[in-house]
Amino acid sequence: MVSVRRIGLVVHGGRPAARDVAERVRAWAGRRDVAVIDVDVWTDPGSGSMAEAFATMGAGIDDATGALDLVVTVGGDGTFLRGVRVAARHDAPVLGVDLGRVGFLTEVRPEEVERALDACVDGTAPVEPRLTLRMRASRPLSIPPEIEGLLRYGRGPALPPPVQRPGDPDDVGYGVPVDEVAVNDVVFEKLARDRQASLGVYLDAKLFASYSADALIVASSTGSTAYSFAAGGPVVSPRLDALVFTPVAPHMVFDRSLLLAADETVGVRVLERSGRVAVSVDGQLRGVLEPGDWVAVHAGATRARLVRLRPTDFYGRLRARFGLADAAAATADGTPPADYRPSDDVPMPDDIAQLFRDL
Numbered sequence: 001m002v003s004v005r006r007i008g009l010v011v012h013g014g015r016p017a018a019r020d021v022a023e024r025v026r027a028w029a030g031r032r033d034v035a036v037i038d039v040d041v042w043t044d045p046g047s048g049s050m051a052e053a054f055a056t057m058g059a060g061i062d063d064a065t066g067a068l069d070l071v072v073t074v075g076g077d078g079t080f081l082r083g084v085r086v087a088a089r090h091d092a093p094v095l096g097v098d099l100g101r102v103g104f105l106t107e108v109r110p111e112e113v114e115r116a117l118d119a120c121v122d123g124t125a126p127v128e129p130r131l132t133l134r135m136r137a138s139r140p141l142s143i144p145p146e147i148e149g150l151l152r153y154g155r156g157p158a159l160p161p162p163v164q165r166p167g168d169p170d171d172v173g174y175g176v177p178v179d180e181v182a183v184n185d186v187v188f189e190k191l192a193r194d195r196q197a198s199l200g201v202y203l204d205a206k207l208f209a210s211y212s213a214d215a216l217i218v219a220s221s222t223g224s225t226a227y228s229f230a231a232g233g234p235v236v237s238p239r240l241d242a243l244v245f246t247p248v249a250p251h252m253v254f255d256r257s258l259l260l261a262a263d264e265t266v267g268v269r270v271l272e273r274s275g276r277v278a279v280s281v282d283g284q285l286r287g288v289l290e291p292g293d294w295v296a297v298h299a300g301a302t303r304a305r306l307v308r309l310r311p312t313d314f315y316g317r318l319r320a321r322f323g324l325a326d327a328a329a330a331t332a333d334g335t336p337p338a339d340y341r342p343s344d345d346v347p348m349p350d351d352i353a354q355l356f357r358d359l
Helices: 016-032 050-056 061-065 077-088 110-122 147-153 314-321 350-356
Strands: 006-011 035-038 070-075 094-098 127-130 133-137 176-182 185-190 197-203 206-213 215-220 242-248 258-261 266-270 277-281 284-289 294-299 304-307
Touching: 006 016, 006 077, 016 035, 016 070, 016 110, 070 077, 077 094, 077 176, 077 304, 094 110, 110 304, 133 185, 176 277, 176 284, 185 197, 185 294, 197 215, 206 215, 206 242, 215 266
Parallel strands: 006 035, 006 070, 070 094, 094 304
Antiparallel strands: 127 304, 133 176, 133 294, 185 215, 185 277, 197 206, 197 266, 215 242, 242 258, 266 294, 277 284
């Protein structure tokens, strides 16, 4: 049995189906005498300046919720990623109810929500640990007040030139920790529409190359099927602890992704005459870098814990979500079986038994 006394509920309120499922979660909790705390992770940039909206996103969540034993998200992967940020502060598992379209993180269907919650309490629900990403930076990340102008006009005449920041190791040491956790990726992206981002990339503190690109992506294995994949990066099993570095539209011959070990770091420094660079965490803008600033991305010490109802068929989900089709030339030559293994009454050889322990 697992003690679940307080649930944080993150709902995509713009979907009627999500509101319906949320009511079912509340009803289940009422029968179990479990408290449900609605967590607002959404902001309305129209209610104030864009900089203020981004800067306060998620502020005060800890004070408003208190300790949480479980976070339930109802929506798609975007809703789930916001829920993971809440759960990370409480070291709580996350149960994602899937109402999205092309996601890989939420797997519990709406009709299964009560059974999934029962499994959480009974301790029978599988929990997948996933690598997270953390950062250190030469200074705390911040959003400049003129962010609207940066996004709209880039380096237009209405904006002052970027300020050169101190970023040498002797000046800033190992920098400061950034209070953010990423499940999918950290992205460094140009703000100026008329100019590339010029960035020095360091692997384990050694310069690898200087890139002029639209963006640079540092993804986890979980995030390999998100922005990195769209930019030409590889698909990586979420069970593999790894970092994936993928440049987006680089102006150089070498445009390949790099697959890095989880104990390696990716450092990014904005070059002296580069334009400003936006830093996004799981798709949310979290800071703007000036020339001289640097950020190092590394594996987090803690993991996101994803609640499942059944063992995940990652590759089957990959095939379905991306609508993968067999090569016409191959199907003309035969039809392969959906599964390729003997029946259960055939003894498993000892030398491969460990490969199928979760199947």
